[in-house]
Amino acid sequence: MKPVTPRATYRLQFTPDFGFDAAAALAPYLAKLGVSHLYASPYLKARPGSTHGYDITDHNVFNPELGGAGGFARMSAALKAAGLKQVLDFVPNHMGVGGADNPFWLDVLEWGPDSAFAGWFDIDWDSDQAYLHDKLLVPILGGQYGTELAAGRLRLKFDAKTGSFAVWAYDTHMLPICPVHYGQILGDDDETLDHVGDGFSGLPAWRPQVLRRAESLKADLVELVRERPEVGEAIEAAVAKLNGTEGDARSWGRLDALVRKQFWRAAQFRTAADDINYRRFFNINDLAGLRMELPAVFDHAHRLVATMLRDGTIDGLRIDHIDGLLDPKGYLERLRARAPNRQGQAPYLVVEKILGPGEPLCPDWPVDGTTGYEVTNQLLELMVDPASEASFSRVYADFTGELEVFSKTLKSCKKLIMDNEMSSELNSLAREITRVARFNPKTSDFTRNLIRRALREVVANFPVYRSYLDFSGTPTEADRQSLDAAIAAARRSETAIDGSVFTFLYDLLTGDLVAGPKSGLSRNAVLHAAMRFQQYTGPVTAKGLEDTAFYRFNRFIALNEVGGHPTTFGRPLQAFHDANAERAEHWPHSMVTTSTHDTKRGEDTRARLAALSELPDAWAEAAIAWGKLLSPAPADADPDRQPDRNDEYALLQLVVGTCPIELLGETRDADAVATFAERIKGATTKALREAKVHTTWADPNETYEGATLAFVDRMLTGERSEAFWSAALPFMRRVAKLGALNSVVQTVLKLTIPGMPDIYQGCELWDFSMVDPDNRRPVDFAGRAAALDAVKADMALDRADAIAAYAGSWRDGRLKLALTTALLALRGDHAALFADGSYEALAARGADADAVCAFRRQAGGDEVVVAVARFPGRRETAGFDGETALALPEGRWTDALTGRTFGGDVAAARLFEAIPAVVLVREG
Incomplete structure (x- = not known):
């Protein structure tokens, strides 16, 4: 199937203050700018107040804070009327938890391992922490559990609309009480409540229909309270008896006893580092990892987007945090196969994948590429x-006063993350691998502590974000090279560890342990442990590199x-x-x-x-x-x-x-x-x-x-x-x-080199943003629309004069806007060339040849030559050396930016006399 390919996209960040109707109003502007697709930040239902949409709570509902299904329909209609389509940023790896907004997570809290959704999340119900056996750690408290309990910040409440009980932390986080324990709340002081409570206490006898029976009893309780207000008053009195008196620690004993029986354990947020027993997105407690490798989870999460892909509402997806999934390749294969559109075209798929130095994107992934960080x-x-x-450096x-080698900084930062924020995940991984080791007499004496130490060193030295061994058990050569490098470095730096441990880890992480027919080990256990390792290295690298080392090594930010x-x-x-x-x-x-x-x-x-x-x-x-x-x-x-x-x-x-x-x-x-x-x-x-x-x-x-x-x-x-x-x-x-001249070069190259260009919201004018949330500030779209109208009018009148004027008044940003809209139009006129054209480097000659970056792109009889001037600081006073020139291919060439024509050998000084870039289209 040939995939849909956008000509160019425009990224919009949806927030409660910028929803579907606001995006709909922009459709004419985006079409006039020249993009083909709106590239939308996540707009499925997320935690209330979310400013980014990645804390999704329901994959099959449009975010009501953005305008809901009605607003989405209006936006889609406006985009269609303007000739635009959509690409959606989709979040398969995790869901937002905490609060009271994720029904699936709340069900897990209520029923524990018996919940129909317990398997959806990466939860370790058999934690080596005895107090977490069959419990889910909920690290939401600002202080110690007992302190918060005595201060009245954890209170039991009854919901008359659902007939259910829950403990609420700070009146924000809902912690459901398992219905089996409702009788403990209702007590036996009131005959009616005693009867109701007895029904809930008898739930275990209804296995395997316990959950269904509980919902029936809740519905009966709702009806009873509605018909008899005095029953509701009795329930509130019973709840009050459990809720103690603020400041009196002993008065909270009954509630504490109830809490201890639940499938959750509320704790201070700091405990997550050591005891968390569910996979998170990085180290964020309120983003819980999903087991997207399970068909039921995949089918549920993709029901709505698959429908939109099939009916053409959206043309493609950006897959967020692909490295978080247990089996990225398998996920992408299922996704690609699931959602061809009505014309039989495969969806446009790009993955958020950060490539290490020299690391290629996995060649067998059925995707169109990455989201472009490497570019x-x-x-x-x-x-x-x-x-x-x-x-x-000097x-x-x-x-x-100091200059530490960056590799040492990075390694120490990764260890800092493993020792603190992600220690619990390392403990869990070490335990799983130790279980594998004990199946073989040759490795059965490896202790968990020893394996943990060795793992820590391997992860600290891992050269890329992750490797990609899957259940086939066959690593790629790139995966072997990464593991070879990490294991070798770990051996050198941790000489106190028996080298046989590293040999065992290498064989496990490559799948070599079960490569033969009689390994004596569980193939599934070995490969699952290796794949869990891969899920761990990515977050550690991201946190250690992007969110720690990048803020310590400040030689050139x-x-x-x-x-x-x-x-x-x-x-x-x-x-x-x-x-x-x-x-x-x-x-x-x-x-x-x-x-x-x-x-x-x-x-x-x-x-x-x-x-x-x-x-x-x-x-x-x-x-x-x-x-x-x-x-x-x-x-x-x-x-x-x-x-x-x-x-x-x-x-x-x-x-x-x-x-x-x-x-x-x-x-x-x-x-x-x-x-x-x-x-x-x-x-x-x-x-x-x-x-x-x-x-x-x-x-x-x-x-x-x-x-x-x-x-x-x-x-x-x-x-x-x-x-x-x-x-x-x-x-x-x-x-x-000088920076503005560099920006000209950057803008022109982005819109002409191989690949599908994206424009981040507002960046058609100058963008001097800092790290988020600064880069998500509101954008003055009205000002940009007015500027675009003026630019298009000027360019239609006299392109050369317009570009010269904008270059002279570069501070207002119209130069960047003019280049952007002109090149987007060119991409529309030469769609095949820019989508699939070849790439050939062209070399300049002369003393300043290294400052000229030039290339030719061809498709059929269509071709363009692009040339830009690097290093404007070198030319502040003297300009280009007189001998520096670029030999153009045969023919006459017209600059799409200024309308000037060139041919043959062209001196760099003449080529770049207007701006440091030309995009030449062959005449005739």
Whole structure:
């Protein structure tokens, strides 16, 4: 089946303040901009108030806070009228739990292992913690269980509409009481309640129809309370007897006794690190992992989206967190087969997959590609000058006083995650693998502690997010290479562990333990343990790398990006061409993106920071001068009373990269500066807590955080702000202009290299965002619509003059908008070329040849030549060397951006005299 392929997508972030009707109103604008599909953030039912939609509670209901089914129908109609279709961000790995919103999770809490949905979630009912046998840990409490109970923050309540009882924590989290224990609540003081309670107490005799009988009894209780108000009053009196008196610990004894009999165990949130017995999304307690490998779970979760795919309501899916699934390939095969549309086309499928350095996407996955993090970083690295790496390392060491090798930082951060936030998952994994070991006399003496230590070292040294062994038991060569590297590194660093343990782990994790017909081991047990290991390495790497190491190693924060690597300082031109050629051959429809809801910095922030790489000496001078200006404290001052030099260095880079253009003029609006300062403080607080050096999310160090935020105020709005702005503006203006030129290059390449481009909401104009939630701020779509109308009118009148005018007034962002809409139109006119065209690198000649990135794309008789100019800082004064030129293929070529024509050998200075990019279309 040939898949549907979008021409280009536009990502929208749905929130309770931006729902289906708001998106419907944008349909004409998006069509005029030139995209083919709306790429929607999750819009199925999520926890109330969700600002992102990933905490889904029902896969088969449209989120009522976004407008429900009616709003979705209106949005779909508006999109169809505008000639647009949809791609949906779908969440198969986990569901939102906690609160009182997920009926499946609540049923599990009520009935434990007997729940019809107990198998839907990755729950270990046989925990090695005795107090959790047949219980589910619910780590929702802010304090110790007994303390919260005595304070009245856990209270029993009766719901007259459903005839059920539940303990409510903070009046927010519902913890259902198993109906078998209702008699303990109702008591025997009232004859009617005694009779009702006896019915519930007799439920075990109704096996295997206990749950059905319980629902019948609840319905009877609802009717009884409705008909006889005095029964409701008696129930409330019975509930009150169990609910104690606030501050009197002994008065809560009866409720505590009831709670201890339940299938859940409410606990302080910190206990999750050690005792959690359900798989989570990363370390987030209120996102519980789903067993999507089970047919019943898969069928339920995909019922609505499969219908929408088949009837053409949506054309494709972005699969969130594919690495969280036990069997990603099997999941994708089921999904691809399940949902062809009416024309027999397969859905467009891309996976959120972060590839390690040199790691290919699994070639046998039935997908169109990834969501494009690797391309985000390839584009960034193309703009970073590798010649400056040594200088940046030196200034970082001079400024901060230290420079640890990043690989050591990453390894220590992964161990930090395993020792704290994800310790319980490692314990569970070690226990499962120890059980396998004990089946074989040669490994039966391996203790769980020994295996845990060895696993910890292997995971800490794992070079990619995960491997992909499945129930076939046959690892790929890439998987073997990853395991070879991890095991070898673990052996070197943990010499106190018997090497035979690592040999056993290698054989288990590759499936070699059961490769023969007479292994004496359970094939299913071995492969399941190996696949559980794979589910663990991904979250540990994500938390250790993206959410810890990226906030500790601050040599050059532009490189600390999702899918990137801080040690890859610049990318050789040939490597960029090779990556594009590889994508054109194997994944021509893979998503190409420069900003997402998860990127650490906005696309134009990164492009601006990339300009710093061309100015290492000027940057060193500026950073040191600003540091002296803003940090007058003596060297022996209390370290908690001022930010450390590493955090300070990151903060200075962040300010340079994100400073709004309107603040770079001769005058600055005080309110705008204050808004910017608050945004910086929000991003800085997150960075400090993610780094986990001086403060954390669980234990905020208010003194240190306060000192760092005071530093921000001192810099931007406080007593040293005027001095700072005066000192910093000349340099920041210079970097901003160079960054804008980099953004031109980035925009043009994104829309012309192999792949399907996505535009993140609002990024058709300049986007100097920081990490979320800053990158999810409301977008001024009315302003963009007005600007687009003006741009289209100007371009229709005289394209060359319009581009020249926009380049001269680059600060307003119209240049980026003009390039975006012009190239989206070009993609529409040459759909086959951009969807499936070949890729051929073209080499410039001359002294500045490495600053020219050029390539040709062909499909049939259609072809384009794209050329961009790298490293604008080198050309600030002298421009291109006179001998640097690009030899165009035979024929006459018209620039789709300016309308100028070229042919033969073209000097780089002439080629890029308007802007640092041309997109040439062959005439005739």
